[in-house]
Each structure stands twice: as C-alpha cells, then as structure tokens.
Amino acid sequence: MKSPTAGGQKSSSKVAQAGKVTQSPTAGARHAARDAQLAELLRPGQSIALLQHLHILTREGQLNQDSRRKLKQVYHLYQFLETLLRELAQSAVPGIASSSADLTVADHGAGKSYLGFILYDLFFKHMDKGQVYGIESRSALVEKSRALAAQLGFTRMQFLDLTVAQSAHSPLLPPRIDLVTALHACDSATDDAIAFGLGKQARAFALVPCCQAEAARHLGSNKALMLSRTPLAELWRHPLHTRELGSQITNVLRCLYLEAHGYQVTVTELVGWEHSMKNELILARYTGQKKRAAALRLREIGTQFGLQDLIDTRFTWQTDNS
Numbered sequence: 001m002k003s004p005t006a007g008g009q010k011s012s013s014k015v016a017q018a019g020k021v022t023q024s025p026t027a028g029a030r031h032a033a034r035d036a037q038l039a040e041l042l043r044p045g046q047s048i049a050l051l052q053h054l055h056i057l058t059r060e061g062q063l064n065q066d067s068r069r070k071l072k073q074v075y076h077l078y079q080f081l082e083t084l085l086r087e088l089a090q091s092a093v094p095g096i097a098s099s100s101a102d103l104t105v106a107d108h109g110a111g112k113s114y115l116g117f118i119l120y121d122l123f124f125k126h127m128d129k130g131q132v133y134g135i136e137s138r139s140a141l142v143e144k145s146r147a148l149a150a151q152l153g154f155t156r157m158q159f160l161d162l163t164v165a166q167s168a169h170s171p172l173l174p175p176r177i178d179l180v181t182a183l184h185a186c187d188s189a190t191d192d193a194i195a196f197g198l199g200k201q202a203r204a205f206a207l208v209p210c211c212q213a214e215a216a217r218h219l220g221s222n223k224a225l226m227l228s229r230t231p232l233a234e235l236w237r238h239p240l241h242t243r244e245l246g247s248q249i250t251n252v253l254r255c256l257y258l259e260a261h262g263y264q265v266t267v268t269e270l271v272g273w274e275h276s277m278k279n280e281l282i283l284a285r286y287t288g289q290k291k292r293a294a295a296l297r298l299r300e301i302g303t304q305f306g307l308q309d310l311i312d313t314r315f316t317w318q319t320d321n322s
Contacts, residue, residue, distance in 0.1 A: 038061070041063065041068075041071065042071075043075075045125070045126070046121060047152060048061055049152060050117055050118075050148075050152055051071075054114055054118075055070075056070045073270075074118055077115075077183075077270060077281075078119070078122055080206065080268075080281065081119060081181070082122070082123060084204050084285070085103060085178075087285070088204060089103055103124075103130045103131075104132075104176070104178045104179070105131070105132045105133065105179045105181065106135060106167070106173065106179070106196070106197075107119075107133065107135065107182070108135050108167075108180065108181070108182040108189065108192070108193040109135070109136065109185040109193070110134035110141075111138075113134040113136070113145040113157075113159065115181060115183045116133075116134045117145075117148070117149075117152075117154070119132055120156070120157055121152075124156060131158065131174075132157045133158050133160060133177075134157065134160070135160050135162055135164070137162065137163045142159045142160070145159040146159050158172070160172055160173070164189065164192035164196055167196060173200075175200070177197065177201075177202050178202065178204065179206065180196060180200070180204070180206075181206045182206075182207050182208070182209075184208055184210040185208075185209065185210060186211040187210075187211050187213050188214050188314065190209045190210075190254065191214075191254070191314045193205075194207070194254065194258065201286075202286070204283070204284060205263070205282065205284040207254070207281070207283075207284075208270055208281055209250065209254070209280060209282070212251065213243070213246065214250070214310065214314070215247070215249050215253075215307065215310055216236075216246030216247070218246075218307050218309060219236045219242050219249075220236075220239075220242050223236065226305075226306050232304065232305070249301065249307070251280060252301070253298055253302075253307075254282065255282060256301075257315045260290060260291055260294040260295035262286055262287060262288050262289055262290040262291075264284065264285050265284045266282075266284075267281070267282055268280075269281065298311065
C-alpha cells in the first residue's frame with residue numbers, strides 16, 4: 001500500500017514538471033521571437049512605424065492573421081509595380097523623353113495613400129531622386145497623409161487636394177508622369193486617371209478598377225430596344241448580369257483604348273478571389289505602337305452593345321478613335 005506522503009510528493013513533482021513545460025516565456029524572449037518573425041517576413045529596411053499606421057501591423061508591432069493577409073496582398077501588388085519602376089528607370093520609350101533620373105508616380109484617388117506610402121518606403125526611400133504624388137479630393141485625408149509623411153521623413157511625397165480634372169492642368173504636377181496608378185478607383189474614376197495619364201504622356205499605368213457602374217447604366221437604359229434587335233441582349237436582361245457584364249465590358253474597353261494609344265496591356269489578378277471580387281489588375285507599358293485595330297474593335301463593341309454614348313463620353317481622348 002502506497003503511503004499518502006509518497007503519493008503526494010509524486011503528484012507535486014508532476015505538477016512542478018508540468019509547470020516547467022507550460023511556463024510562458026519571458027517578455028524578452030517574446031520580443032525576440034516577434035522581431036525574428038518580422039525580420040523574416042518584412043523587406044529589409046521597411047518602416048515598422050508606417051506599417052503600424054497603415055494597420056498592417058498592430059500597435060504593438062505584431063502580426064495577426066488579418067495583418068498577415070494584408071501584408072501578403074501589399075507585397076503581391078508591389079512586385080508588379082517594382083518591376084515596372086525598374087523598367088522605367090532603365091529604359092526610354094519612343095516619342096517620350098526618359099525621366100529616369102527623377103521617376104514620378106501619380107496615385108489617383110489616393111484615399112489614405114496606402115499605395116503611395118508603400119511605394120515610397122520600399123522603392124523611392126533608397127534613392128536620391130523620385131517623386132510620389134497622391135491626388136485626393138478629400139481634404140481631411142490629404143492633411144493626414146501630409147502629417148504622416150512629415151513624421152516618417154518621406155520628403156519626396158506630395159499630397160494634392162485636387163480632383164482629377166484639376167490635376168490635369170495643375171502647376172503643382174510636372175508636365176510628364178512616369179507611372180499613373182489608381183487602386184480601387186470607383187466607377188469612372190479609373191477612366192479619369194487614364195485620361196490624366198494620356199495627357200501627361202505616362203510611360204506606364206497600373207489600374208485596379210472598382211464598381212464600374214457607368215456601362216451598366218447605359219446597358220440598362222436601352223435594354224428593351226436591344227432585346228428586340230439582338231439575342232446578345234440576353235447577356236444583360238437580368239439586373240445582376242447587367243452589373244457584371246457592364247464591369248467586364250468596361251475593363252475590355254479600357255484595355256482596347258490603351259492599346260489604341262500605343263500601350264502594351266497585360267491583365268492579371270491582384271489577389272486571390274477569396275480576398276476580393278475586385279481584383280483585376282491592368283498593367284500598361286507605352287511602346288509607341290498605336291493599334292488602329294484596337295480602336296476599331298472598341299467602336300464595334302460600342303455598336304454591338306448599344307454603348308455609343310459611353311464611347312463618345314469616355315474614350316475619345318484628343319481625336320476620335322476611328
């Protein structure tokens with residue numbers, strides 16, 4: 001028969017051993033583990049303070065599941081833009097003087113300027129030259145971005161309280177821009193950014209359209225007439241299909257429009273569909289080879305889908321496409 005004392009001592013010993021196994025690490029060890037994790041995930045020299053302000057990291061500088069997802073998306077977009085910027089810095093294009101000595105980026109509909117800040121932090125911060133312009137018509141957001149740039153010492157970032165129409169003629173912007181970006185610019189704001197870029201002889205575009213409702217409105221306004229003319233109108237007879245088809249057609253027209261103006265266009269996914277349904281990334285590089293066939297197809301699509309008014313409104317920069 002086991003003595004109570006012996007049994008109690010064994011139980012105490014087990015508890016003590018268990019306590020040693022489950023004992024939480026010291027604060028110093030936790031911080032060291034966090035720093036090692038961040039060093040593995042973040043780019044060299046990346047600003048922790050910026051990532052905290054952008055809510056990609058928590059206030060304590062830590063990563064959670066949501067911030068890991070955000071960081072993955074940021075890096076996925078940045079890899080495309082970094083490639084574009086390096087190409088622009090190393091080469092000239094026909095018909096447009098190279099500005100590689102002082103690369104310029106104009107971010108339209110900048111909002112809180114997440115994209116502009118990331119570009120500056122990862123690319124421009126390590127250069128002696130280069131300017132990033134955040135164009136936003138909401139004054140409060142412009143002021144917050146200015147304050148954050150000053151706090152981080154991002155001296156070659158400018159935030160302009162302007163509409164797209166105003167920015168096209170503003171003396172605060174240079175006559176030429178290397179890269180025009182528009183991240184989730186709603187409805188026709190992406191078209192405004194394209195018009196701005198064409199006027200500024202942009203060497204490249206990076207566009208992530210969102211909420212393309214203008215084409216859907218045009219499709220819906222003449223639905224009965226088109227149903228009587230062509231079976232194609234069945235593609236947008238139901239309101240849900242009208243919205244989705246309008247979004248698809250809008251981006252197709254934008255790609256053709258850029259090709260007609262001498263750009264080589266690539267369309268890819270920004271992030272996986274599990275993150276966002278608005279994940280189409282349109283990349284365009286100026287080659288100088290203007291495609292008349294693209295302009296003609298753009299016109300033909302407008303005729304087939306009854307979108308002539310949209311074509312005449314949004315896709316007639318400088319001269320008629322035909």
